[in-house]
């Protein structure tokens with residue numbers, strides 16, 4: 288399953304909306320109608336991927352699972368459980384942002400920093416990686432099945448919510464779940480592009496390319512104007528989230544490299560490299576130098592960032608509602624069957 292030219296028609300999208308509307312007893316106004324949007328095909332492409340991703344993971348005990356797009360332009364997504372139904376709801380604003388920032392970004396298209404990866408355009412790769420990040424993060428929340436899911440696990444809460452360490456733990460766990468799913472796509476892309484010649488260097492480039500969109504994404508929204516913080520807000524600071532994700536992706540890639548007798552990658556090195564490459568592209572995405580600022584602040588606080596992440600990861604251990612151990616259990620049982 289990859290982002291491709293295969294996607295559902297608008298009529299099929301409407302049928303999906305109708306089924307979800309009836310199953311969840313929601314009003315029609317909660318469903319996005321984008322028939323006349325210039326981005327219609329991009330939206331259908333992302334929706335198709337989202338729906339397939341969600342249905343491919345129902346074996347994690349999240350069945351029946353429903354996905355729908357809301358007609359709101361704010362950047363937000365949420366996961367919830369209602370009457371034993373698992374629900375992911377994404378505002379069309381996120382899809383619009385992904386399409387404009389990545390898929391159709393002319394400045395990015397004309398940037399020669401990265402050589403074209405055979406048939407794959409950078410615009411498409413960045414757009415797909417950003418889109419994956421959102422859906423797998425939300426699915427991660429469903430898999431957690433935490434007590435927070437009964438209300439609404441909102442990515443950008445409307446009201447300022449108080450800090451709760453449990454929530455930070457859930458957010459990092461959802462990011463890590465997302466990273467595990469994304470790593471599989473990354474390795475698939477690497478295999479498609481390079482075949483058997485996937486070297487350490489080439490995989491490092493793939494990791495950098497996949498993580499630049501996360502940096503752009505996280506720095507575009509909540510928390511981007513704030514200096515590094517730790518025990519505050521619902522979500523950890525982007526620097527902490529990014530470090531967690533890159534560490535996880537590199538770990539998965541290293542398993543691959545080691546099994547192919549290749550030199551493993553250094554986690555910190557990949558983090559630094561991704562931020563440096565994102566910095567070179569900041570004019571493409573921002574009018575200010577926020578990636579430079581992020582790089583400097585991250586560097587200044589690096590020990591504290593690492594310590595906070597370690598604290599979160601230690602608190603995660605033994606917590607029943609975590610998605611990452613469920614992912615590993617599932618994959619171990621799949622590998623044992625092979």
Ligand SMILES: [Zn+2]
Nearest residue numbers: 424442458461
């Ligand atoms: Zn979340």
